[in-house]
Amino acid sequence: MTARVTAAASDWTRPKYGAVFRAGLALAVLGVLAAASVLVGATGIGWSSILSDADAREVLMVSRMPRTAALVLAGASSAIMGAIVQRLVRNRFVEPSTMGTVDCAGFGLLMGLLFLPDAAPMARLALAAAGAWIGTAMFLLLLRAVDLRSPLMPPLLGIAFGGIVGSATSFIAYRYDLMQSLFAWMTADFSVVLQGRYELLYIAAGATALGWLAADRFTVLGLGDDMARGLGLNPALVLAIGISITASVTGVIVVTVGFIPFLGLVVPNIVARWRGDNLRRSLPLVACMGASATLACDLFGRLIFHPYEIPIGVTMGVLGAVVFLWLLLSRQAR
Amino acid sequence: MIRVQDLSKHYGAKPVLDIDALDLPKGGVAAIIGPNGAGKSTLLSLISRLDTPSAGSVLLDGDDIRSLKSDALARRLAVLRQDNALTARLTVRDLVAFGRYPYSRGRLTATDQAKVDEALGLVGLDGFEDRFLDELSGGQRQRAFIALVLAQDTDYALFDEPLNSLDINHAVAVMRLLRRAADELGKTVVVVLHDLNFAARHADHVIAMQAGRVVHTGTVPEVIRAELLKPLYGMDINVSTIDGRLIVDVFG
Incomplete structure (x- = not known):
């Protein structure tokens, strides 16, 4: 009887129009943050100056709009990649930066800087994506060799694996005097985003959309x-599709703006607590919240020492670490 | 009918299953019994193509299962393995709806929704459909997985030790549910069981396995007999009849 009553109560508190309301709210928050992101910066732009001032319009079109677009695209796709790999690996604590994917993309990028210094952006992207693909596959092979009873094992293994690849990358970069350029590539920083330097992110958006189509x-x-096999799916094929999408998106983000740490961990976990893990249903919200969190962290970094900027990697790193700890501790409390 | 012909499975040189011939008739509940390591789960995974045999074949109503496409097979035969450890946070309805995946590839039609409703009703989880699985008891969760199999709407449904780690009352409820699936939905239910009393009470056919081979098949009174069960498990087992029902006493 009690169970009946609570079930009915949960139906009552979750009416159908709730979904529409929540979607509207999430989009509204995203809209406000995007507008703020466009208007805030070293040069003040007001609504009036957009209409009257040609210089302000120039700043808007060349710098601000691309930056906001890049933040939204990178934030949404990173968060979605986190949600997808968490299903593929069946572990809540993995995302491209805790499975070696990002470090291997960096290694691929370095190989490009070394051997093809004048390569076209697409070639750089291909190398980073190839590195990410190989790295993810190696991580999955490593996972087979260890005892997976502890849910913390995969991320620890991934971080260790990524650390080794990252060290090798740094060593090679150091020997060839490429440290600075590598660091500039790898650290998530949106202050360098200008018109013509972020459009590759639309490839990430396309790949992410494919990921949403394959969500089920x-x-x-x-x-x-x-x-999966019992329901007529080929597990190896689905895994290969998932890795390929993750690797291409990670590759794109690494070569355009630098990967944003923790985002793919924090956002999917928060959404899962609230809405569950059915990707088809959760991914739109994950995308929205990923973009919003990225915009918010970027705004915070731009405003706190105005007119100077803290890179988003730093703000997101702090926020992400706090939320990650909370997730870990509350999981143990259960 | 499921027909097993010369089926064998080796891991390296070690044979784990070797069956010359076995027929599982259409309809009713068939229980597979036997000690640990007898090959019961292996047989189930070979029949459901979760694993590939080293040699031999499995015919499903005359069709070699290797010749069937994955989704075609998934519309004819469903399987529930033990230990469905969930790392995903899904609602009961979401989980059961994935039983319709072989039909709709995730885009549920009205028919799919009706099948999901029906399955939820059969296992008694209507009203719980918006709950997350991690908020349910073990018995409810097992019923949700059984609803997924029922929603798959197959002629054959295979269960590997579905009563594991359930309280007695939940175990009885789940076993009655499998019985109903056979009686009311006309499914052929094949179930691996450890508790011989569940097999004696709820099954129509019993398949006894030992060391990778089928040693006895037949109706419940034919197989649930002390002189067959004693050597099968290597222990003292008594079978008595109380009120016309077979009771297996394994406590010596």
């Missing part, structure tokens, strides 16, 4: 290989 496959695979 990833959710089913997250139920286990046998379950």
Whole structure:
């Protein structure tokens, strides 16, 4: 009887129009943050100056709009990649930066800087994505060799693996005097985003959209290989699709703006607590919140020491570490 | 009918399953019993193509399962393995709806929704459909997984030790549910069981396995007999009849 009553109560508190309301709210928050992101910067731009001042319009079109677009695209796709790999690996604590994917993309990028210094952006992207693909595959092979009873094992293994690849990358970069350029590539920094330097991110958006189309496959695979096979899916194929999408998106983000740490960990976990892990349903919200969190962290970094900027990697790193700790501790409390 | 022909499975040189011939008739509940390591789970995964045999074949109503496409097979035969450890946070309805994946590839039609409703009703989880699985008891969660199998709407449904780690009352409820699936939905239910009393009470056919081989098949009174069970498990087992029902006493 009690169970009946609570079930009815939960129906009552979750009416159908709630979903529309929540979607509207999430979009409204995103809209406000995007508008603030466009208007805030070293040069003051007001609504009136956009209409009257040609210089202000120039700043808007060349610098501010691309920056906001880059923040939204990178934030949304990073968060979605986190949600997808968490289903593929069946672990809440992985995301491209805790499975070696980002470090291996960096290694690929370095190989490009070394051997093809004048390469076209697309070639750089291809190398970074190839590095990310190989790195993710190696991480998955490593996972097979260890005892996975502790949910912390995969991220620890991934961070260690990424650390080794990262050290090798730094060593090579140091020997060839490429440290500074590598650091500039790898650290998430949106202050350098200008018109003509972020458009590759639309490729990430496209790949992310493919990920959303395959969302049900990833959710089913997250139920286990046998379950997926029993429902008529080929687990190895779904995994390969998932890795390829993750690797291309990570590659794009690394070569354009630098990967934003923790975002793919924090956002999907918060959404999962609230809305669950059915990717088809959760991904739009994950995208919205990923973009909003990125915009908010970027705004914070731009405003706190105005007119100077703190890179988003730093603000997101602090926020991400705090939320990560909270997730860990509350999980143990359960 | 599921027909197993010369089926074997080796891991390296070690044979884990070797069956010359086995027929699982259509309809009813068939229980597979036997000690640990007898190959019961292996047989189930070979029949459901979760694993590939080293040699031999499995025919599903005359069709070799290797010749069937994955989704075609998934519309004819469903399987529930043990230990469905969930790392995903899904609602009951979301989980059960994935039983329709072989039909709709995730885009549920009205028919799919009706099948999901029906399955939820059969397992008694209507009203719980918006709950997350991690908020349910073990028995409810197991019923949700069984609803997924029922929603898959297959002629054959295979269960690997579905009563594991359930309280007695939940175990009885789940077993009655499998019985209903056979009686009311006309499914052929194949279930690996450890508790011989559940097999004696709820099954129509019993398949006894030992060391990778099928040693006895037949109706419940044919197989649930002390002189067959004693050597099977290597222990003293008594079978008595109380009120016309077989009771297996394994406590010596």
